[in-house]
Amino acid sequence: MIEYTDIIELIDKKDPKGLEELYNVYGSRFYSYSIQKWNLTEDEAWDVVYKTLETLVLKLSNYKFETKARFEGFLFKVLVNFLRQYFRAKRSQHEGDIEFVDLNSEDQMPYYISKHIHKNAFAEYYKTELVESPALITLNEALNQLEKSDKDLLLLRAQNYSYDEISMLLKIDNNQLKVKHHRAKQKLLNIINENQNK
Incomplete structure (x- = not known):
């Protein structure tokens, strides 16, 4: 295999x-990562790759790059x-088009509510990153006060990365990673x- x-x-x-x-060594790894971790379709994954x-x-x-690990981390x-x-x-x-709904018409209301409001509005509301609930704002502010390594560890673990994957990505020894994760949560x-007490 060719060296980095x-x-x-x-x-x-x-x-x-x-x-x-670059493609031969990393293309398939990028592709499988995009599909497994980000749930992309095959075409979407290849476009991104x-x-x-x-x-x-x-x-x-x-x-x-001083090491292969830093090179791969950058990639x-x-x-x-x-x-x-x-x-x-x-x-x-x-983002959908705004559609006029006549709420005074009784026969249309249940259909439009179930089709448009329920399916689209609520699904989009919960998908968007723009939703800023007070709890989310508090969490985000607290994360920004942590050291970068602790923040990265918590965010990667929250995205269901294994400790082995996290140790590879963050260049941290895996034998103490669970302890570091617990301390970062604390x-x-x-x-x-x-x-909250301020």
Whole structure:
């Protein structure tokens, strides 16, 4: 298998083999990650993977990496950014049109309420990131007060990443990760309690 430094060298030289090797080594990993962790369809996953690879080819020469772990961490960070952009774009495309409903007409009301209000309005309300309940605002403020490593650990664990995956992504030794996760939760709860008592 080709070394990450060789891939970077090929990309620096603008050799098309750099993109090919990047795809051969990381394309299927990006693809399976997109499908398994982000529930994309096959076509959606390939679109995101191709955009990620194109961007990496253009940007990798601007960065220096001391280890393979840092290199792969950067690659996955770019992939996750594209996945987030994809979901934001998809959500904005699915914002429905406003439709006039005559609430004075008794025969139309149950149909429109069940079809439009119930299915669309509530589903969109709970999907959107724009919903800012007081509890969510409190949690977000408390997360922002944590150290970056604690915040990342809690957020990754909340997204059902295994401790092995988290240790790989955050470059943390796995044997103490459960303890660190427990301590990070305690810190978060303490911050929330302190903020509520102010």
